[in-house]
Amino acid sequence: SRPQxxxxxxxxAExxxxxxxxxxxxxxAGTSFQAIKDELRRDxxxxxxxxxxxxxxxLAADLGFADAAAFQRAFKGWTGSSPGLYRARPLES
Known part of the structure; x- marks a missing residue:
């Protein structure tokens, strides 16, 4: 089952x-519910x-996106990079 x-x-209510x-x-506080949710999903x-x-x-489903394309657009907006390029980048040592 997917996280809710x-x-x-x-x-x-909580x-x-x-x-x-x-x-x-x-x-x-200078933020919004959506901004906090997006920061968490980005992280x-x-x-x-x-x-x-x-x-x-x-990953898109786990993060609550409708599909992989929506996730990829959001990720590029958050980081300036596509998820594929981000994953393929050399790790910093």
Whole structure:
């Protein structure tokens, strides 16, 4: 089974506040729910691309993307590189 990514409503409920209150608090901190979610998804993608041979389709599904193409577009936006080029880069020593 795939990991489930909590949405804004569920996250707010876990924090015992309404979704608009959570959005206001995040905005006051200079961020948003989507920005935090994307930062987490980017960090997971970078880690998994560097440490495993997971397929882009599987990684996309694990990260909650509709398909590999959507994941690849998002990854390029986050890093400036496609996942394939990122994975193929020489490791820094």
């Amino acid at each position: 990514w909590a949405g804004l409503q569920a996250t707010a 924090l015992n506040m309404s979704a608009p209150t959570l959005q206001r608090k995040l905005a006051a 997971i993608a970078v880690s998994r691309l560097g440490t495993s041979k997971v397929s882009f389709t599987e």
